[in-house]
Amino acid sequence: MHWADNLVKDLEGKQLVSTGISPSGPIHVGNMREILTGDMIYKAALKKGLDSRFIYLCDDIDPLRKVYPFLDQTYSAYVGYPLSSIPAPDGGPSYSEYFLKPFLEALSKIDVNVEVIRTTGLYREGRFERSIRIVVEKREKIREILQDLSGREIEENWFPYNPRCRRCGRINSTVVTSFDLPLIHYRCSCGNEGSSDIRKDEGKMPWRVEWPAKWFELGVTIEPFGKDHGAAGGSYDTGKRIAEEVFGIKAPVPLIYERIFLKGVGVMHSSTGISIPASDMVNYAPPQILRFIIARTNPGRHINFDPGAGLLNLVDEFEKYQKAYDGLEEVKDDDYREVYEYSRIQGRESRSGISFRHLVTLVQIYTTPHDLLRIMKKSGYEGDKLDDEMAWEIQIARNWISKYAPDIVKFRVMPEDYRANLNQDEKDILREFVQQAINIKWTPEDIHNAVHEILKKRNVPPKEGFGSFYKAIIGKEQGPRLGYFLSNMDRNFVIKRLEYNISA
Known part of the structure; x- marks a missing residue:
């Protein structure tokens, strides 16, 4: 059973799933585990038929704790001010809204529909008056709980x-x-x-008191949170006792999740500058991939996020889940249907049948919409023009190539007068391929098989033999999967390019 379904399987009655992030800086991919875990729990509750709501508490009354690496030193004058009362880095009136706005725009792209509640508003509207009266009256009891657990x-x-x-x-x-x-x-x-x-x-109120006060005032029944809050004697333990012994309520059902690490760097955190803003990532990767990372991973396991080659492999894996869901492939995951359902973005399932990896190759070969449309129609795209959805996928591929793609993935087709430095064995391989090329069915599989047979006959390792093709066309010894790469170019173009390189 998927982890989200398992959490709600025994619950009954109304449910309020709550998440919260302080907009102290760019809200990053690491923070997305909080909001997406909550979103999947919420959707699991709806699927079970429970009357449910999902809220995001923006802790914009929290004070600015220090001048973070992404701020200039003028912000030293605002340390200790509520985030909602500080001017934004762009000169706007609200620091918290400056960082909140792109985050909310990112949520709309990954199918997260959440009620946003600003903590400043709760205080301003008097929603916490009752809670504050209670905690002031029972402050010695709270002191006792905090001392006992800490x-x-x-x-x-x-x-x-x-x-x-x-x-x-x-x-x-x-x-x-x-x-x-x-x-x-x-x-x-x-x-x-x-x-x-x-x-x-x-x-x-101080954080450890304010958290259970939110549960009390809003009626929170489920809340995911990071393992730092879930440590023994941590803020959830104190919040649970304050909820029960001070406010007289049951603490929300917890779900403790592990952190997301940026591969090769460490834990993502805005205060250290080690992060990728969530608003950036939805423009550099297919948006369902952020959901897929969270959906397929048990919350108790940490995630190593690699926006480069790792992301490309992750997209490949998601596309396998998609095919398995459609009955076209098998994956080793008992919960694959649920993982896919929690990952997909309603209304944005790709209709082209063109994989992201394939698209990454195409946009580096063809630069004009006309040429892209022509070659994509050969690959299964059915439209007479590139619709908005397809144009968006193309732009994401280009963005990813420009910022995160490893060098091995990036290439450009060399000019017509480019001549590669090939030895005689490499020229012989290309010559034999040219002789066969007119009769090869111009598909990825047939091209790959033809090249493989030439190399096998000559006892040449595939990596070395494929390199002769890459040298002649893109000036590198490695490149995209050769069969797909060549099949996406005109047969005559490939033949002429190879002939030119073996003629000298």
Whole structure:
């Protein structure tokens, strides 16, 4: 049983699946495990017939913690300010919206339909007033829970609410001196003394208190989160006890997921600059691939993400699942149907029958829409013109080649007057192929078999023998799969190019 179906199989009644990411910087591919795990749980609940909702809590009232590598030093003046109250890097009014907008646009491209709730709005609208009153009243109980689970003494001046200073604007530099609800009085390190109204966005609860307060106020029943929150004594353990012992509710069903690593670099994190923005990735890879990475991997296993050659192999694997779903191939995965269903993007299944790897080859041979359409029709494309969907797939292939494709994948067809440096054995291989070429059925399989037979007869290793063709046409010793590569070019063009190279 697929992991998402397994999570909801025993649940009954209304379900609210919640996810949350702080827009402190570019929301990256690593963050996508949170939102896509939640999306798949939500869809599993709907499939089971449960009345369900799916929300994304944008923690835009969180303070800016430091000047991150992607910010200039002018942001040192805003450390401690709520993200929603900081100017954006492009000069716009909201730092949090600057990073949230491209993320939401990326979600629309990968079939994630989620209700977005901004935490600043919850405070501003007074949604947390009840929770804040409860945690202030039961603050000693919360202190006891935090100390018990963390094993350390909580500071004497700790309070379950952090006022925002009216003078300096910071939310992390105040100390509560007294309270007379709905007002909480404070003293700030800037020297100011004032009061915050808990019915407005004039402060916030600490994270470990705010999280169960969200469960309480919104009615969250399921929440996926990273293993850092799920560690023993971590924020879920404290949140669970606060939920049960302070708010009197049952904590949401948890699903702890592992992290996504960027191959050869490490854990993706905006604060370190090690990341690929999710908004970028949907323009550099078929969008269903982001879903496929999450759908096919048990949440308890980490993912190594390789945007280069690894991504090309991943797309190949997804296309095998797609064919298996259509009854055209077999894959070694008992849950292949569910994996494909959770991966696909409704209305965007490729209708061309042209694989992404094939497309990567085609766009490097043909540059005009007219030529691409002509050769794609030979490969199964049925349209009389390149429709918007196909044009989008072509652009993704080109984007990926320009930014992430390894050198072995990239090539260009050399000019007509280019002559490769070939030895006599290589010329003999090409000569024999030219002699047969007019009678070969111009398909990938037949071309491959013809070349393979020539090499076998001459006792030449395939890699070495294929290299003579690549040298003559693209000036490299390696290239795309030879049968597909040659079949996508005009037979006469190939023959003339090879004849020119063996004539000297």
